Structures are given as C-alpha cells and as structure tokens.
Amino acid sequence: MSSIDSVAQKYRGLYLSAIAQGLETVLGQAETHALSYLQFAETLIELELQQRNGKRIEQNQRRAGFPVHKSLDDFDYVFQSSISKREVNSLLDFGFLDNRENVVFIGSPGVGKTHLAIGLGLKAIASGYKVYFSTALTLIEALELAELKGELKKKINQLLKFDLLIIDELGYLPMNKQGMHNLFQLINALYEYRSIILTTNKEFTHWGEFFYDGNVAVPIVDRIIHHSHIFMLGGESYRLKSKLNN
Structure with a gap:
C-alpha cells in the first residue's frame, strides 16, 4: 500500500x-x-x-539587472503631481508592449523617472514579459566593446530577445561618434519590433547637446517617439526632499 x-x-x-x-x-x-x-x-x-x-x-x-527594487505601489503621486496614478495604471495592461510602443519619461534628476521605469519593468516581468535594464552609459559602453570585438550585431541580437529594454539616464553625459553610431544601430533594430522605456533629463529638441550631431539625433528621436507614450515630469527632486526631511 x-x-x-x-x-x-x-x-x-x-x-x-x-x-x-x-x-x-x-x-x-x-x-x-x-x-x-x-x-x-x-x-x-x-x-x-x-x-x-x-x-x-x-x-x-x-x-x-535592476540596480534596486522600486515598486509602483511606493511611488508618491502626491509629491510628484505631474503624472497621475491613472496615467501609470493605463500602461499596466501592457498594450504598449504588445503593440511595440515606447514609453518616455522626461524630467530633471530626482523626479521619479527611474522609479517609474523600474516599477513598470517589475510589473511587466510579473505579467510574463522579459525585461532588460541598463543605464545609457553602461549600455553604450557595452555596445562599444562589442563593436571593437566585431560582435555588435551579436550583442544587438541578444538584446532583441527581451520584450522590453529600459534605457535609464540618457543625456546625462555626451557620446562620441562611435557611441552614437552604435546606439542608432540598436534603436533601429528595436524600432517596431521591441519596446523601450527611456528616461532622460533632456527634451527631444535638446538632444543635439549630447549627440553633438543633429543628423544622428533626428533619426533616433524619430524612431523613439513614433508610437510612444511621453510623460513630462516636473517638480522638485525626491532625493532632495528626502535629504531635507532627515
């Protein structure tokens, strides 16, 4: 028995x-x-x-590869009033992923862009999507290293295996000519095939400041903003608020 x-x-x-x-x-x-x-x-x-x-x-x-765990449940919509909970929740059916659309958060440092990007990324994973997170600097360095090894196409194909690529802090530091070229290759490969969540401190009209070449900036901007949800975040820095309260 x-x-x-x-x-x-x-x-x-x-x-x-x-x-x-x-x-x-x-x-x-x-x-x-x-x-x-x-x-x-x-x-x-x-x-x-x-x-x-x-x-x-x-x-x-x-x-x-999230650097920290940031839940949407912990986001302070009262302090950051330039975006509403309803607007963020409207993204949680992940239609933007299924339709290969992008999400862009634009605003000064510390206003919650990265928090929202990571929070959406975690929700996407819980819903069955594959997500990759990188700062713009780390991503550009990885692409440049791959290019030097003659493996840029291989690296881009690896990134294309993810449903969502989160690129954080684009525009904080300028890029060299090769970095711009490599980033364009990636954005072009992702265009209408995979989705991007992008955070940046620069409005699109100012992207020439860190690209140093409007001829490169324009096609990258064009591919990112086409089929995209753009959110302008204003207000004071969360980190400054936290420091002042301590």
Whole structure:
C-alpha cells in the first residue's frame, strides 16, 4: 500500500517538487472539504504552477539587472503631481508592449523617472514579459566593446530577445561618434519590433547637446517617439526632499 512519502517521492522524481511538498496538506484539505477528484487534481497542479511562476519571476528579475527594487505601489503621486496614478495604471495592461510602443519619461534628476521605469519593468516581468535594464552609459559602453570585438550585431541580437529594454539616464553625459553610431544601430533594430522605456533629463529638441550631431539625433528621436507614450515630469527632486526631511 502506498504511503504519502512514497507518492511524494514519485512526484519529486517527475520534478514536481511543489506537489511533493504540499501533498499531505492538500490531502487533508480534500478530506476536510470533501473535494471532488477533479478539484483535488486542480489544487495539486495550481500548487506546482504557483511555485514555478514564482521561480520564473525571480529568475527574470535577476536577469533584468535592476540596480534596486522600486515598486509602483511606493511611488508618491502626491509629491510628484505631474503624472497621475491613472496615467501609470493605463500602461499596466501592457498594450504598449504588445503593440511595440515606447514609453518616455522626461524630467530633471530626482523626479521619479527611474522609479517609474523600474516599477513598470517589475510589473511587466510579473505579467510574463522579459525585461532588460541598463543605464545609457553602461549600455553604450557595452555596445562599444562589442563593436571593437566585431560582435555588435551579436550583442544587438541578444538584446532583441527581451520584450522590453529600459534605457535609464540618457543625456546625462555626451557620446562620441562611435557611441552614437552604435546606439542608432540598436534603436533601429528595436524600432517596431521591441519596446523601450527611456528616461532622460533632456527634451527631444535638446538632444543635439549630447549627440553633438543633429543628423544622428533626428533619426533616433524619430524612431523613439513614433508610437510612444511621453510623460513630462516636473517638480522638485525626491532625493532632495528626502535629504531635507532627515
């Protein structure tokens, strides 16, 4: 006669560890609530799916490379009144990802751009999308290194495997000619194929300041703003507010 331990061991042999671990508890619930065979079977598989989904989310969060964990639930819409919770929530059906559209947050340092970008990225991962986060500087350096190795196309193809690319802090530092060329290659490859969330401290009309070449800035801007949701964030810096309150 089979025991709970022997049956659980068989589940482990099939790599159904959540079912194996929760079998005794679910059997007790089935007896207490007189679950049907179908309800019992569904409860077991839901247990396994929940664990696997949790592991998938954790793995994709690590792969995304977020520098910190920033939840949308913690965003202060009272302090940052230039964007509303309703506007942000309108993005959470992720139609912009399915339609290969972009999201752009423009504003001075410290007004919450990165917080919103990471918060949306985490929500996207929880909804099953693959996300990659990088500061603009780190991304440009990685592209330049790949170009020097003759592997720029390979690097861009790796980034295209993600549904959403978050580029943070574009415009804080100027780029050299090769950096501009490499970034254009990436943006061109992403255009209408993958989505971008971009944060920048410069309005599009001022992008020539860090590109040093309007002939490069214009086509990049054109590809980013086409099919995009643009949010202008004003107000004072969160970090300054936090420092003054301490």
